[in-house]
Amino acid sequence: MHGWVGKILKVDLSDGKVTTEPTEDYVDQYLGGRGLGVRLIYDLYQPGTDPFDPANPLIFNTGPVTGTAAPGSGRVDVTAVSPMSKLRAKSNFGAYWGPELKFAGFDHLVITGKADKPVYLWIHNGKLEIRDASHLWGQDTFNTQKAIQLELGDPEIKVVCIGPGGEKLVRFACLITETGDAAGRTGMGAIMGSKNLKAVAVRGTGSVYLAKPEEFLDLALQINREIREHPASLELSQWGVARGVQFSYQMSFFPVGYFEDVCWDEMTDKYPGPDYVQKYGIKNMGCFCCPNRCMNFLSVPEIGKVLTSCEPFSGFTGAVWNTDMNVFMEATLMVNRLGLDCTETSASIGLLMELYHDGIITEKDTDGVAMERGSKEAILTTIRKIADREGYGDLLAEGQMHAAEKFGQAAVDKVDQVKGLAPHAYEFRAYKGAGLIQAIGHRGDPLPVRGSVLELDWNNAPEWFQQVAKEQFGAEEAAIPTEYRGKAMLAVVSEHLERVPDNLGICKWIYGLFIYQDAEIASRLCQYATGKEWEVPDLLAISERVRNLERAFDVRQGLRRADDILPKKFFEQPLSKGKFKGEVLDRAKFEGMKDEYYQIRGWDSASGIPTAQKLQELGLNDAADDLAALSK
């Protein structure tokens, strides 16, 4: 095959059985990466299986463009049933592990079963070995990677692993590779921990063959050049997201605290991120073959070195009322070493701070730690206690709702979650499209996608982006944050666009959000890599099939229209200040957007379930039958 290396590797940790299956049977319908992974888990997972049951499959998915010379070709999708939402989990990480898996000869890795003692997997040029990991159990993620490279005698081995968080089944534990690349959301670290699996090490010297290598190289060079000349890349490659975070605070796009208030001048006017990056940033780094270096490698004497981007910059500053960047640095390093999802961890801390602020809990509830807003002790102690499952950290490790239930009904009323996860930290009262996409999306946190970024971009040049919205999403209003019109189509198109790079195994920041904002370039990469004559509409059709199968999976798990909702705060408390002062979600109009969304999707509007007709039209006859059987 071209693009794909052709094999799906399957290992059962309970009996050590290793098998392979050809990738080819799936690619015409599901392409690869995320899409193919959805099919694999739909077929493998038996409804009713507990997320921590050995039968819950953990699946790593690369795509046909992963590991090629295309910029941003280092992405891997991870899926299982999430221990947080009980829905299909979806997580994604970059760096160098995914390409290495393909060089070792595999497109996908399916792990089932449970080892009777701690083990790690060693995948090397077509072979898989299950090795003892007793000596690694308890080690943090950085030391684990180094220890495996030393043990196997090759510094070029790429390792993705869990830290103590995953071992102790913290429900939002993540996977870490290198120092800052995480499969962060939906608790994949806990699933690995439940299988007694510490790490997956890969090394390969094989080739990814391309259908049209010369054309592919020319296109890769062109993309490389275009990225480096692009303003977004010039910004990201120097500052990472640090300056973008400040802009997002200024535009009331990022909330402060636990979605409590916006426009805190410590964030809008004095956000300390850019200065910190300038002072302690050694260099910017990216993933495999990528000139867009969106992550900052920070080295702070006395604290350490870490690669970070995106969520920690707001999660460990505004979200926990913190203005001390050394605390941000320590917290980021801790969650990466311990293997905890930064977003859920910071939201959990934010919840406790709000409960303490409102007098719902006192320091007696939190082992004597006063959960003052912005307190260094509160932030760092809570992180450690979550990973150790000590005291109140043990409650939080089971999830925000579990902890709130112990604190009483007043605390439960405070919890802001969507489908069991902290929602993406955007201010949905002002940004209605982002709110809709968040509510109707998969996994509890489907953001960011192009639609949500478009609403933020609108602040820079309203008329321009309204024109873009009209051309790409069918209505000018789609770009205007406070509008309800045009948002359903914005959500549908954004979801389809997002799945193109995800299915190809490439970066959605490059091929969907910031550099290229349609699927044109991605489709040419796909053609030259695979030799399939697929144009943009063909790739989008696959995206639609994937979205519907994802929904069918979640419906099988019990998801209905009523679950596609945001916390009540967004409908009840208008913003008190800032650019979007007074904005709040109108419940009737919000439900109206959802009606429109289900209608465009061809889903039943009352239940949110895909109709049999829609599923059959997409060739998902088995899913149609499964959903029909549910209602009997």
Added chain:
Amino acid sequence: MPKTVVIDAQKCSGCRACESVCSLKHEMASNPAKARVHIVKWEQEGIFVPVSCMRCEIAACERACPQGATFRNYTTGAMEVDPYRCIGCLSCLYACPFGATFLDYDSGRVLKCDLCDGDPTCVKVCPTGALTLEDISKETYLKLTQNADRIPALVRAAMGGE
């Protein structure tokens, strides 16, 4: 005028785009293991050292070759290996003071940077200026030695020393 690739390890972000396009250009497939340039990485320290042929004035690989298979291409300045003369003894690999002559483990061929006939693909994609193509001149020579001087310090830092 012949040019040479100057490596500045301090600037490298470790993305391996050079490895990836090099293999595609020469082998018609993406495979860093068959590239003519490699990045030695200490990812936890953020230190990356690109390694590729330095086109030495007195080339150890050329001297070590018992068959005279390694020769200088005077059009491009590149040190090349004549595959018909090469007997695969790997003397050049061991002789290279930079570890910059590589082996294709599948075929036993020696892999050596040929400067892509004077227009190196790796330089085109390097986003940080860690790889640049420069005229052979006194300034370039000084730059090469200064960059090389910094490498031991980088490596010591990567190994946890001062």
